[in-house]
Amino acid sequence: DQQVKQNSPSLSVQEGRISILNCDYTNSMFDYFLWYKKYPAEGPTFLISISSIKDKNEDGRFTVFLNKSAKHLSLHIVPSQPGDSAVYFCAAVTSGTYKYIFGTGTRLKVLA
Amino acid sequence: DTGVSQNPRHKITKRGQNVTFRCDPISEHNRLYWYRQTLGQGPEFLTYFQNEAQLEKSRLLSDRFSAERPKGSFSTLEIQRTEQGDSAMYLCASSSPGGERGTQYFGPGTRLTVL
Numbered sequence: 001d002q003q004v005k006q007n008s009p010s011l012s013v014q015e016g017r018i019s020i021l022n023c024d025y026t027n028s029m030f031d032y033f034l035w036y037k038k039y040p041a042e043g044p045t046f047l048i049s050i051s052s053i054k055d056k057n058e059d060g061r062f063t064v065f066l067n068k069s070a071k072h073l074s075l076h077i078v079p080s081q082p083g084d085s086a087v088y089f090c091a092a093v094t095s096g097t098y099k100y101i102f103g104t105g106t107r108l109k110v111l112a
Numbered sequence: 113d114t115g116v117s118q119n120p121r122h123k124i125t126k127r128g129q130n131v132t133f134r135c136d137p138i139s140e141h142n143r144l145y146w147y148r149q150t151l152g153q154g155p156e157f158l159t160y161f162q163n164e165a166q167l168e169k170s171r172l173l174s175d176r177f178s179a180e181r182p183k184g185s186f187s188t189l190e191i192q193r194t195e196q197g198d199s200a201m202y203l204c205a206s207s208s209p210g211g212e213r214g215t216q217y218f219g220p221g222t223r224l225t226v227l
Contacts, residue, residue: 004154036218043116043203043218044155089154098145098168100216102154 137206
């Protein structure tokens with residue numbers, strides 16, 4: 001059972017525009033959510049996270065939004081840059097455990 | 113560079129052979145994780161160590177898989193009697209208890225190919 005889903009395998013955006021990556025989850029016990037970025041031949045790199053007590057967290061060009069009632073989170077990148085081209089994974093975890101559940105990833109391509 | 117390192121980076125083996133991978137976490141990190149990633153999928157949790165104690169283990173970690181972290185520093189992941197379905201990227205990550213929750217630092221992975 002895929003508890004964390006990223007339904008868009010790929011996304012192309014023009015440089016300077018907004019990139020919106022989406023993630024849905026099914027397990028209501030998840031209370032902490034994260035986004036990672038992965039370049040080829042490298043391990044994932046942590047980007048930004050959000051606790052379930054918040055609905056928004058911002059870090060520079062990256063903002064994560066959480067809609068608990070819809071069990072949905074999204075990552076906004078503004079403005080998008082060519083260096084943002086990578087695979088983005090969302091992940092979720094429940095307090096008291098360390099079993100992070102990752103989505104299948106969305107490949108973002110930012111066009112110059 | 114004091115990031116997470118993994119060795120070997122690539123391993124090709126024949127079905128039925130045993131393989132062992134090593135992960136060296138960031139030195140002050142007491143938490144260590146192993147994941148498996150196959151093509152088109154995200155990392156799948158395998159196991160978690162806090163210091164030398166293995167505190168969580170996925171059902172994916174069958175009895176052919178074993179992980180150790182004997183002194184709470186480096187860790188090894190062994191796969192016995194490898195099968196073709198074991199072909200994947202094996203990722204190790206570490207984190208600090210004082211760091212932002214969930215901030216795992218990943219190594220570059222070991223790519224296993226079972227022929």
